[in-house]
Amino acid sequence: xxxxxQRAGSRAQYDLIVRHYSALSELPPADIEIIRxxxxxxxxxxxxxxxxxxxxxxxxxxxSGWAARFKMLRDGRRQILSIILPGDGxxxxxxxxxxALSAIATLTAVRTxxxxxxxxxxxxxxxxxxQQAVHLANAVDEKCLIxxxxxxxxxxxxxxxxxxxxxxxxxxxLSGAVDSQTMxxxxxxxxxxxxxxxxxxxxxxxxxxxxREKLIxxxxxxxxxxxxxxxxxxxxxxPPQPSVATG
Amino acid sequence: xxxxxQRAGSRAQYDLIVRHYSALSELPPADIEIIRxxxxxxxxxxxxxxxxxxxxxxxxxxxSGWAARFKMLRDGRRQILSIILPGDGxxxxxxxxxxALSAIATLTAVRTxxxxxxxxxxxxxxxxxxQQAVHLANAVDEKCLIxxxxxxxxxxxxxxxxxxxxxxxxxxxLSGAVDSQTMxxxxxxxxxxxxxxxxxxxxxxxxxxxxREKLIxxxxxxxxxxxxxxxxxxxxxxPPQPSVATG
DNA sequence: CGGAACGTTGATTCTCCTCAAGCGGGGTGG
DNA sequence: CCACCCCGCTTGAGGAGAATCAACGTTCCG
Numbered sequence: 001x002x003x004x005x006q007r008a009g010s011r012a013q014y015d016l017i018v019r020h021y022s023a024l025s026e027l028p029p030a031d032i033e034i035i036r037x038x039x040x041x042x043x044x045x046x047x048x049x050x051x052x053x054x055x056x057x058x059x060x061x062x063x064s065g066w067a068a069r070f071k072m073l074r075d076g077r078r079q080i081l082s083i084i085l086p087g088d089g090x091x092x093x094x095x096x097x098x099x100a101l102s103a104i105a106t107l108t109a110v111r112t113x114x115x116x117x118x119x120x121x122x123x124x125x126x127x128x129x130x131q132q133a134v135h136l137a138n139a140v141d142e143k144c145l146i147x148x149x150x151x152x153x154x155x156x157x158x159x160x161x162x163x164x165x166x167x168x169x170x171x172x173x174l175s176g177a178v179d180s181q182t183m184x185x186x187x188x189x190x191x192x193x194x195x196x197x198x199x200x201x202x203x204x205x206x207x208x209x210x211x212r213e214k215l216i217x218x219x220x221x222x223x224x225x226x227x228x229x230x231x232x233x234x235x236x237x238x239p240p241q242p243s244v245a246t247g
Numbered sequence: 248x249x250x251x252x253q254r255a256g257s258r259a260q261y262d263l264i265v266r267h268y269s270a271l272s273e274l275p276p277a278d279i280e281i282i283r284x285x286x287x288x289x290x291x292x293x294x295x296x297x298x299x300x301x302x303x304x305x306x307x308x309x310x311s312g313w314a315a316r317f318k319m320l321r322d323g324r325r326q327i328l329s330i331i332l333p334g335d336g337x338x339x340x341x342x343x344x345x346x347a348l349s350a351i352a353t354l355t356a357v358r359t360x361x362x363x364x365x366x367x368x369x370x371x372x373x374x375x376x377x378q379q380a381v382h383l384a385n386a387v388d389e390k391c392l393i394x395x396x397x398x399x400x401x402x403x404x405x406x407x408x409x410x411x412x413x414x415x416x417x418x419x420x421l422s423g424a425v426d427s428q429t430m431x432x433x434x435x436x437x438x439x440x441x442x443x444x445x446x447x448x449x450x451x452x453x454x455x456x457x458x459r460e461k462l463i464x465x466x467x468x469x470x471x472x473x474x475x476x477x478x479x480x481x482x483x484x485x486p487p488q489p490s491v492a493t494g
Numbered sequence: 495c496g497g498a499a500c501g502t503t504g505a506t507t508c509t510c511c512t513c514a515a516g517c518g519g520g521g522t523g524g
Numbered sequence: 525c526c527a528c529c530c531c532g533c534t535t536g537a538g539g540a541g542a543a544t545c546a547a548c549g550t551t552c553c554g
Contacts, residue, residue, distance in 0.1 A: 078401070201512080201513095448502090448542085452503095508543075509540105515536085521530085521531105522527105
């Protein structure tokens with residue numbers, strides 16, 4: 001957040017988007033240039049509401065920081081629908097009228113880029129590979145939403161936490177933000193609870209158990225997955241079909 | 248299911264699709280003809296697996312009967328992701344590579360139509376209103392999936408059941424399959440449980456409570472919502488933004 | 495008549511929630 | 525510089541909601 005050279009960091013942040021999409025569809029240099037030339041948009045503090053439920057969504061990319069799509073109930077209960085990571089798109093699709101869906105809040109300080117030029121390029125239908133990458137990224141988002149239903153519906157608290165951690169680690173790896181079992185971890189236990197439909201207290205106890213089981217290690221804003229195979233077995237997490245992604 | 252004239256019923260079944268889409272976007276006669284001329288595809292018994300998790304999905308419409316998209320866990324736990332009603336599309340979108348997502352099983356006997364001609368028309372980009380209708384139908388599906396996350400994550404059993412019932416009633420009304428507070432009800436308590444992440448026994452007890460509270464009335468394959476306002480208040484169900492749908 | 499599928503009931507257990515309090519670090523203002 | 529506070533984490537006690545286990549009743553159907 002306070003890197004000495006924000007300019008140099010900027011290039012790396014756009015590369016997250018490029019790597020994310022390149023993992024899904026091989027992009028020609030022209031398409032990569034579209035991404036690299038997206039105008040930077042806004043900087044947000046932690047806890048800011050990027051988008052309300054009612055507002056039409058402008059398309060954006062997250063350059064740095066984490067955000068979350070969520071729904072509130074009248075009495076204050078909150079459900080996080082999906083966690084948005086650096087390199088992820090928000091509202092990047094061809095549909096002209098994306099039914100207003102949900103509010104988005106930042107979980108940390110966040111920098112975004114304006115995705116409008118990319119969406120405009122998509123609508124010309126002259127960038128088939130970029131279009132495919134966007135479609136696959138949207139399909140991955142949908143897969144994560146489906147996983148979220150299964151987690152909240154049929155998983156135990158322990159399974160839910162393992163599954164969420166594996167999903168986030170996989171997604172961070174996909175965009176190249178992470179290349180080991182250790183990842184940045186800005187989520188509070190309350191955010192985990194709101195994502196998994198649990199109480200804060202219960203999340204705390206489960207995390208302690210997982211630390212005792214030596215499944216994970218946490219501290220200093222980082223989280224390490226110590227036993228990836230075991231976590232996969234517990235959570236039944238499976239990344240989206242690689243056969244399709246490489247097709 | 249055993250109507251005297253299946254031929255006459257067939258026209259009404261295609262009209263469900265037309266009314267469903269017409270509620271989302273005003274369709275020109277040419278587009279309506281595309282729908283009416285879709286070739287009928289298959290007839291399935293209750294409990295048949297229309298689509299497996301691995302298989303590439305052919306696009307279809309449900310002409311009659313109910314189906315469900317679901318995920319299984321290794322130990323047999325099942326989570327229904329969404330319930331598919333007559334007039335709903337399955338895999339109807341422009342994306343060429345819809346990441347394999349989930350299996351689909353029939354809940355009752357089902358008749359489907361082949362949606363391939365409609366998808367082909369979409370890809371020509373020469374049917375803007377039909378395209379818009381499809382986009383909005385997909386947006387409604389996404390809204391329902393989001394609701395499913397909130398239900399399973401933050402609702403009590405009572406709220407979940409109320410919310411599911413209101414959603415299904417609203418969707419049946421949208422496609423014109425229902426025009427009162429009474430709707431066809433082929434769902435077993437097990438199906439409700441698998442949709443809402445509850446046990447069968449608990450669903451049974453909550454339904455009894457709801458009958459005692461005179462919220463609903465059930466029997467003979469039908470379900471009546473006796474207190475719609477109260478059910479809306481309990482569940483916080485809101486149909487997707489009408490302002491967008493009519494735009 | 496027997497069986498299968500669905501609904502119902504009771505007893506018991508346990509996962510997870512709520513309430514309440516205390517701890518520790520990081521920042522702010524006096 | 526210190527006191528204070530806020531936030532996030534931790535801990536304990538008690539309780540509610542929902543799961544599980546095990547029957548049993550009905551209805552439908554071959």
